[in-house]
Amino acid sequence: MNVFIGGDMEGITGVVHRDQLTPEGHGWQAARRLYTADINAAVTGVLDEHPDARIRVADGHGTMRNILIEDLHEAAELVTGGANFRNRPLCQMQGIDDSFDLALLVGFHSKSGSGGLLHHTYVGVNIRNFLVNGKALGEIAINAMVLGSFGVPVGLVTGSSDLAEEVKNDLTGKVGFVATKQTLGPSAAICLPPMRTASLIRDGARTAVRRFHAGELALPPVPAGGFVMEVETYRREMTEQALLVPGIERVGECSFRASGSRAADVFSTIWHGVVRGLDQESAWLS
Numbered sequence: 001m002n003v004f005i006g007g008d009m010e011g012i013t014g015v016v017h018r019d020q021l022t023p024e025g026h027g028w029q030a031a032r033r034l035y036t037a038d039i040n041a042a043v044t045g046v047l048d049e050h051p052d053a054r055i056r057v058a059d060g061h062g063t064m065r066n067i068l069i070e071d072l073h074e075a076a077e078l079v080t081g082g083a084n085f086r087n088r089p090l091c092q093m094q095g096i097d098d099s100f101d102l103a104l105l106v107g108f109h110s111k112s113g114s115g116g117l118l119h120h121t122y123v124g125v126n127i128r129n130f131l132v133n134g135k136a137l138g139e140i141a142i143n144a145m146v147l148g149s150f151g152v153p154v155g156l157v158t159g160s161s162d163l164a165e166e167v168k169n170d171l172t173g174k175v176g177f178v179a180t181k182q183t184l185g186p187s188a189a190i191c192l193p194p195m196r197t198a199s200l201i202r203d204g205a206r207t208a209v210r211r212f213h214a215g216e217l218a219l220p221p222v223p224a225g226g227f228v229m230e231v232e233t234y235r236r237e238m239t240e241q242a243l244l245v246p247g248i249e250r251v252g253e254c255s256f257r258a259s260g261s262r263a264a265d266v267f268s269t270i271w272h273g274v275v276r277g278l279d280q281e282s283a284w285l286s
């Protein structure tokens with residue numbers, strides 16, 4: 001069995017503040033260990049069911065160089081390195097292909113404007129809303145569509161408690177959810193220690209594998225007219241830059257879109273547009 005684990009950092013055990021999320025922050029080194037531990041818990045859960053599983057982990061946060069490979073479970077391989085378009089046209093999901101059977105999303109957060117813990121959608125400073133066919137969605141639902149293009153269903157999401165609503169409303173199939181913490185506000189939560197969350201995440205991964213075999217997971221539906229993905233930005237310049245990417249069209253002064261029949265292709269065009277709009281200013285992309 002081949003399992004793809006997409007990782008983000010805001011929903012990781014004990015992470016509640018920006019100080020833990022960037023290399024400049026004092027809490028980052030400790031948070032990297034917490035991130036790696038949550039990922040390892042998911043890997044262990046998969047191996048409980050399939051000791052010979054092939055597991056690929058994709059670090060999908062910020063610089064995308066957070067997971068400590070020296071502490072990563074030996075059964076996994078790691079997709080790591082900057083999110084610019086030349087490296088990662090599928091952004092957080094780079095490394096997925098149709099050889100995979102199942103995906104787990106570990107450490108995620110709710111969408112821009114939700115008010116949840118460390119909420120945003122991909123790029124907080126620029127993306128006000130990310131809409132798919134008119135509906136504002138967060139990263140877990142958009143990534144599920146990208147994974148769906150490769151025939152890979154999502155079986156587990158972990159993150160802070162406020163993300164449960166998106167799991168329930170925006171994902172299809174019997175997707176498990178593990179709350180690593182109870183959200184108090186955008187930068188505070190009641191957290192469980194890693195020794196507690198590790199067993200919850202491990203159980204969640206085990207259950208996801210069982211549900212996969214029971215046929216209880218599902219791919220997101222493909223709309224009859226295809227996918228229209230639209231980004232509402234905060235800045236007009238970002239839209240102007242994005243419009244230089246083939247396939248991107250203007251919606252309004254501060255918004256642009258792409259469309260097509262395959263979610264991964266449409267997303268990739270949009271991500272190219274987003275990155276183009278950031279090129280000159282973002283060290284973290286390189």
Ligand SMILES: [Zn+2]
Pocket residue numbers: 008009010060061062
């Ligand atoms: Zn992140």
